[in-house]
Amino acid sequence: MSASAAPLEIVAASKSFRTPEGGTVTALDNVSVRLGGSEFVTLLGPSGCGKTTLLRTISGFESLDSGDIVIYGRNVTDWPAHKRPVNTVFQTYALFAHMSVGRNVGYALEIAGQNQRTIRSQVGEMLELVGLTGLENRSISQLSGGQRQRVALARALAAKPQLLLLDEPLSALDKNLRQKMQHELKTIQQELGIGFVFVTHDQDEALTMSDRVAVLAHGQIQQIGAPEDLYKRPANLFTADFLGESNLIPVEAAGGTAHLGDGQHFPYSGLEGRGTLMLRPEELSRAAGDGPALAFPGRVSARYYTGKDYQLELASETFGALQASLRDDGAVPAIGEAVTLYSSLQNLHVIDEVVA
């Protein structure tokens, strides 16, 4: 193991499945990723995008048609699952119902032939880490969903993995518990300093927890980067649309200026020809502000209160329905009211793709 080797390197991984109807589905199409240091990386995508397949090829439950999986400099592509230095937290938890909590957590150590005393102290340590101190002798059926989740995490971590894989582990939890676990997972990852590869279809979860997010669709990585980059500067329409709400407005750029369909324009030098301006709902506001701004007159067609703000749908005169989120300042326009929303010209992001 060389010190400079990345915890995980996936090189040109491809995998396709045969469907029962006789067709083939490409789950992974020439995917390459490299994980640095002790990163928390999330594979994000809609169901069927290949994210779970990618995770299962890392853990060794699926084999690749072509490509390589390299963990800390060792090519493990042909290694069986039980020899790989990675561990998994399963979506269904996959706890051993015939064993106590303690034996579940100590399973990897028991398999590795550790003595009882070591196992007991390690199990105690892991249960403390996940906040289940003293539950060694409970049976799995006596645990709540959240506790099972923690046992599954402790069991995987007790094996001292160099890389932890998490397959939508929070999807069965209710919203409050989910948010609590998101923070705890992040804390544990930072405490242990190992790489986490987390699979989810939940964009909020991905943005909250990750150092980097890889957006997958159609078996390919659409974009990989820091959550902020992905949200503010999506590379393509898929990422823009999948991560959060967005208003996509066609623009045409020439000579350092981008023009909207209604004649408004703003300086933009990154593109020549047709493209798409992406405006997040929170970038629209009622006040024009000091500098120049884009104006979108229209009529409010829907209004929802979410607790932290109001979601407005504006039937604009030239661009169809626009989504905006407005702070509750006591003057949020009512449904049917005519209103003009503004967007500052600062930090506008244009995608080099045309809305269909």
Added chain:
Amino acid sequence: MRLSRLLTVYGIAFFVFVYAPILLVVLFSFNANPVNMMIWDGFTLDWYRLIFGMETEVTKSSTYVDSTPQLYAAVRTSLIVALSTTAISTLFGTALALAVARYRFRLAGLYRALLLVPMIMPDIVLGIALLIFFITIGMNLSVLTIIVGQCTFLISYVFVTVSARLAQLDSSIEEASADLGASPLQTFRKVTLPTIAPGVFGGALLAFIISMDDLVITYFIAGAGRTTLPIHIWGMLRRGIKPEINAIATLMLLFTIAVASIGLYIRSRRK
């Protein structure tokens, strides 16, 4: 209100219909009347004494022929057969269930169906078929042919019981075991087997009980020398219904209930 009363009456009638004959056998086994068991002649344990080879009024009669040794031999044969077939059919039935559940192969559906056929096959057909088969391959009828013959259908019972358990098994627990470093053999021993154990145990129990009381098929393939308990009882019946048959039947009933109870108790404790 009236409907529920009707249902109660129906329920009672149902259980009377099912259990009255069995209760009568138990009752008759304590009836002292040696000639007509339908007429109550006082309580006695003589019929039990008789089958345990103890002295009673009957054995003092000059016409009495002691059949206790034959009865014991039949019980011994039945136990040998039942224990052997249970072991063999549990092993093969479990292995088959695992294979069919784990591997995707061509004609898996047909394979599964063929494993179920012996359970619905008429006993008499299976009996004749086995008899002809053993004669054709030149195997002398013996305890061995009984064991081999019974296994042909007992395996199906174990297969079905274990398959039902496997169907509930979340296959990701086996992946989890491998993920935590266990080899396929360790995974089987520590995760798969303990998880399907109730099914395996239930299948074994079923095989044992069915083997103990199989008459039709065993009758064809037992040969002249060795008889099992059901064949022995059948033979006794053909010479007239003797009161000690009731005692034997009662003891068999007791034995079966005991075996099933132990099984259920062990299963409930596992959960």
